[in-house]
Amino acid sequence: MPSTTxxxxxxxxxDEEVIRRFQAGDEAxxxxxxxxxxxxxxxxxxxxxxxxxxxxxxxQDTFLKVYQNRHAYREIAKFSTWIYTITANLAKTIxxxxxxxxxxxxxxxxxxxxxxxxxxHDTSPGExxxxxxxxxxxxxxxxxxxxxxxxxxxxxxxQDLSYEEISNIVGAPLGTVKSRIxxxxxxxxxELKQLR
Amino acid sequence: xxxxxQCQEQISAYIDQEISYQQRGxxxxxxxxxxxxxxxxxxxxxxxxxxRELPExxxxxxxxxxxxxxxxxxxxxxxxxxxxxxxxxNRIPSFVYGFAAAFVAVIIGFVLIQSPLGTQNxxxxxxxxxxxxxxKTAPGYxxxxxxxxxxxxxxxxxxxxxxxxxxxxxxxxxPGRSHPDNLEDLQQRIKTVKNQR
Numbered sequence: 242m243p244s245t246t247x248x249x250x251x252x253x254x255x256d257e258e259v260i261r262r263f264q265a266g267d268e269a270x271x272x273x274x275x276x277x278x279x280x281x282x283x284x285x286x287x288x289x290x291x292x293x294x295x296x297x298x299x300x301q302d303t304f305l306k307v308y309q310n311r312h313a314y315r316e317i318a319k320f321s322t323w324i325y326t327i328t329a330n331l332a333k334t335i336x337x338x339x340x341x342x343x344x345x346x347x348x349x350x351x352x353x354x355x356x357x358x359x360x361x362h363d364t365s366p367g368e369x370x371x372x373x374x375x376x377x378x379x380x381x382x383x384x385x386x387x388x389x390x391x392x393x394x395x396x397x398x399x400q401d402l403s404y405e406e407i408s409n410i411v412g413a414p415l416g417t418v419k420s421r422i423x424x425x426x427x428x429x430x431x432e433l434k435q436l437r
Numbered sequence: 438x439x440x441x442x443q444c445q446e447q448i449s450a451y452i453d454q455e456i457s458y459q460q461r462g463x464x465x466x467x468x469x470x471x472x473x474x475x476x477x478x479x480x481x482x483x484x485x486x487x488x489r490e491l492p493e494x495x496x497x498x499x500x501x502x503x504x505x506x507x508x509x510x511x512x513x514x515x516x517x518x519x520x521x522x523x524x525x526x527n528r529i530p531s532f533v534y535g536f537a538a539a540f541v542a543v544i545i546g547f548v549l550i551q552s553p554l555g556t557q558n559x560x561x562x563x564x565x566x567x568x569x570x571x572x573k574t575a576p577g578y579x580x581x582x583x584x585x586x587x588x589x590x591x592x593x594x595x596x597x598x599x600x601x602x603x604x605x606x607x608x609x610x611x612p613g614r615s616h617p618d619n620l621e622d623l624q625q626r627i628k629t630v631k632n633q634r
Contacts, residue, residue, distance in 0.1 A: 279500065280493060283494055287494040293494070305507055308508055379488065397453075399491060419455065426485060427445065429484050
């Protein structure tokens with residue numbers, strides 16, 4: 242099922258009402274939140290880090306933080322903004338650790354070893370043709386984008402969040418978010434042209 | 438009429454309908470006339486459509502069990518910590534260490550100010566040698582005539598007895614010491630020395 246359709250599902254209770262019940266002590270409300278957000282966050286985390294196991298760890302850590310810090314949420318912002326912010330920060334931390342690990346191992350190699358290709362983290366089942374571009378091509382193109390462009394385009398075009406929500410999640414002004422999304426799309430289509 | 442650069446800057450805003458009515462008109466006009474911008478616009482639309490059609494990655498079947506186990510483990514750890522008896526540094530909140538350090542610094546500062554070293558440079562000058570009849574002296578005190586001057590008193594000033602009536606007074610042992618004017622002044626200074634001790 243395409244990712245954008247799930248985001249539009251209408252629930253009887255809003256996310257804010259559910260988190261309020263959880264803050265009051267209703268554990269079933271927490272399970273409801275897990276049910277609503279697990280796949281959405283998994284999709285976001287996976288598209289960001291491109292590793293299934295790491296993406297699942299990120300989502301687990303997110304829900305654990307929500308469980309431990311439920312009283313830290315205030316209804317100033319939407320619940321989705323809060324939970325996506327946690328996930329985005331965890332995903333960025335994973336990427337940073339991964340970069341540092343690569344640098345560490347790379348620096349220990351001698352010159353004759355530096356021809357080695359780093360293994361791909363792509364664990365998707367295989368190529369699926371999506372129109373003119375395969376999923377693997379799209380994944381590769383997304384991975385080539387700088388981190389802040391990647392975040393913006395995943396949140397906008399895959400998670401279908403509004404500009405305002407993205408602005409709150411990444412902590413950047415609305416104008417900056419619009420600019421990033423535009424530049425990310427321009428770069429993405431250039432990358433896809435080169436990969437074809 | 439907008440140029441190609443302006444058109445490219447507005448592509449996303451046009452796609453996401455974040456553009457004003459006038460800007461939309463100008464954009465569409467430029468796209469109709471410029472083949473390069475039109476090609477780029479169509480290319481971005483296609484890429485965006487591919488992103489939207491990517492299949493949703495879902496969590497594994499074991500996800501909920503693992504999450505439940507982690508939450509239970511976390512809850513048990515919290516209960517164990519709250520039931521812990523006896524003193525443990527882990528149970529002290531970190532801000533307490535800051536308060537303790539500030540408190541200790543204040544105490545040390547207070548002690549230093551109150552100590553003899555600290556009070557030497559304060560306002561009250563040390564008593565000056567003067568030969569005056571003293572009716573009462575506390576045990577352990579020398580008579581005023583034999584009180585020695587501190588070597589480095591800030592309030593030393595050079596004086597010589599000009600008045601013949603001052604001849605009974607002992608001249609200061611240190612150059613630059615002033616004589617107290619009267620008995621009351623001397624007694625006040627003696628009291629001060631006692632307080633210091």
